Amino acid sequence: MSLLTVKNLNVAFRLGKQELPALMDVSFSLDRGERIAFVGESGAGKSILGFSIVNLISKPGYIQSGSIKLNKKEIIGLNRRQMQEIRGKRIAMIFQDPMMTLNPVLTIGQQLVEAIKSHTNITYRDAKNIAIEKLLSVQIASPERRFNQYPHELSGGMRQRVIIAAILLLNPDVIIADEPTTALDVTIQAEILQLLLEICKKNDVALILISHDLGIVSKVAERTLVMYAGRIVEEGPTLELINDPQHPYTQGLLNALPQMALPGQRLNQIKGSMPSLADRPSGCAFHNRCPYAMEKCKDQQPEFIHSGISTVSCFMIEEMLEEERNAQEGLL
Incomplete structure (x- = not known):
């Protein structure tokens, strides 16, 4: 049974009389202890998806339609108090900048104790x-001393x-x-990712990693979903998807990784840029940047099809698979 199920999720931003779509028909499931990743350039909709799951989309953004279920219980539409029981306690979020989460005028200890006491009735001691104990579990040396320090001291x-x-x-x-x-610098990045991986394995915690870096994703996620302009365009086991x-x-995205270029060679890049919410192309949103775009890509949205052990939304792959089937039938 899936722990978290997102189905046909649509999120939009209201700008005057316009409804600008940010997420379109996003669907996926997550099992207990599973580690998945969402990758794509800035503006693909990855962070909006994360914020939507914990109901932190702020106006003018809002969830238009769809379903988000935690243990088969619908959480879209819950009131503030009900959502507070889920946010942090059942689903927790780590942001890019820890200073967005930590209060600069409170010590680390004050903030951790407040978090515990807001959900339990135990004593301060x-x-x-x-x-x-938790500070020690994340490999922070001298946790008693860090307990009394302020965020800017770390x-x-x-x-x-x-x-x-926390x-x-x-x-x-x-x-x-x-x-x-x-x-974070590269060395610290590796330490934090390894820590997250160990914690998830040890505690059977499911992880949704949001990143633009497939190199990082390959070290952590078992399954990867690629997003472009608010849609999932490919999904599959991480290593198979990368290979x-x-x-x-x-x-x-893979060709743009630095390790794909020879020393002194210019880095590969995808021509053009991610479309804005107000300027999303019709059809397949990637068609004006795609070297394999066909005429129908301009005004039709491709359906998901199975290709190997991955699923992909692409007319080119659809035609290639059709040609392979026809060739095999011809041999028979």
């Missing part, structure tokens, strides 16, 4: 002991560890990590 990597410790206080079922290592990308956009 017990809450403090739990907080220190490094970026240390602050991100504090956020992970999330673990309430033993959530799902962690949504929105570009959790963007502001044999089907959608031209996925191929472009």
Whole structure:
């Protein structure tokens, strides 16, 4: 049974009399303990998806339609108090910048204890002991001393560890990590990702990793979903998707990785840029950047089809599979 199920989710932003679509028919499921990733350029809709799941979409954005179920219970439409029971306690979110989460005028300890006491009725002493234990569990040295420090006294990597410790206080079922290592150097990035991976495995916690970097995703996620202009365009097991990308956009993302270019060679890039919400092309939104675009790509939206062990939304792949089937039938 799926722990989290998102079905036909549509999110829009209201600008005057315009309704600008940000997510369109996004569907996926997540099992307990499973680790999945959403990848794509800035503006693909990855973060909006994360915010939608925890009901943090602010006006003029709103959920138009669709379903988000946690353990088969619909959470779209819950009131503020009901959502507060889920947010943090059942589904927790790690943001790009830990200073967005940490209060600069409160000590680390004050914030951790407050988080515990807001959901339980234990004493301050017990809450403090739990907080220190969690700081230790995320490999923070001298947790008693860090407990009394302010966020600005810690490094970026240390602050991100504090956020992970805060999330673990309430033993959530799902962690949504929105570009959790963007502001960190490469060494610290690897440490934070390894920490997240170990925590999810040890506690059987499901993870949704939001990233633009397929290199990072390959180290953490079991399954990857590629997003473009508010839609999922490809989904499959991470290693298979990286080794044999089907959608031209996925191929472009992989070719743009620095390791794909020789030393001194210009980096590959996808021509053009992600369309804005107000300027989304008709048909397949990627057609004006795609080297394989056909006439029907301009005004028709391709359906999802199976290609190998992945699913992909692309007319080119559809025609290639049709040609293969015809060739095999001809041999018979």
